[in-house]
Amino acid sequence: MMLNCVIIEDERLARQKLQLYVNDHKHLTLVASFVSAEEFIKKANNVEYDLLLLDIALPNMDGITLAGMLPKHCRVVFTTAFAEHAVEAFNLNATDYLLKPFDFERFSKAIEKVNSFTNPPDTVITDNKKISIKEGKKIHRIDIDEILYIKGLKEYVVWHTAKGQLITLHSLSHLCDYLGPLNFIQTHRSYIVNVQKADVIEYGFIHVGTEQIPIGRSYREKVKECFKLELE
Structure with a gap:
């Protein structure tokens, strides 16, 4: 199943790496990329997405706060350099938590998990x-x-x-x-x-x-x- 994916990441190199991973993954289509939660909120109504790859340490509004505002059907995979937010992230029903730096294999495992939740229930x-x-x-x-x-x-x-x-x-x-x-x-x-x-x-x-x-x-x-x- 193809998933429409949105990246929210303020660091340029990290954002480019995620874009490469998304473009190389057979089940993902990159529909938008944002550098802040505020930019995403302004344009979210014009973007159809199934999955957010969401950094936590964003300027002004952090990823945890943004995730708490999302509709229940939206899947979130957090991407962060800080392990201490893991419990809070899973309390928000995050599908996975990628600790930087992560490779394509670990990224792919997260997407497999997203797909297992997104597909119709058994x-x-x-x-x-x-x-x-x-x-x-x-x-x-x-x-x-x-x-x-x-x-x-x-x-x-x-x-x-x-x-x-x-x-x-x-x-x-x-x-x-x-x-x-x-x-x-x-x-x-x-x-x-x-x-x-x-x-x-x-x-x-x-x-x-x-x-x-x-x-x-x-x-x-x-x-x-x-x-x-x-x-x-």
Whole structure:
């Protein structure tokens, strides 16, 4: 799948290197290159893009701030000389974090990861309330009611079902959008729970069978609203 790519990098040599990498990659098309976040913001409405290669140490507005303003569907790969921003970057659901200097092989691995998230998900819900989940070369057909909860592990997720576990390459945030209308709720940045399978709800946790699922601070209001509870 071809991805329209935008570079935001204020250092000329670093920007030229990225341009060469993008032009040499079979899945990328370079549609624009900017030297600052402000320049990108001014022209973003006129540019169709799937991926941002985004430096963090930009003048005036840094890359972390800009990433927080982007629409959810946009994929971001940070390019930076500073390792200390990695945790903050992944908290913003960055697809990857390239630490300068990086070579074309490392760059290509990041693009492979982007492609795995950008392509249509390996899950299909049918009219009879079954879900098809692709795990490697196998496709599992599972009743939605059998899904207990889903745990995110970086670019992978673990599906905990009544019949066992499945591990697939998915974005947890994408699955939340996909499964939300089917009575699933995200309780923590790493967990999605089938609402019908919640046995006990208390301050900080939801119990699903013998499992104790955390409720993140930023998700407490949604959980309270979902279950019509006062979690004191």
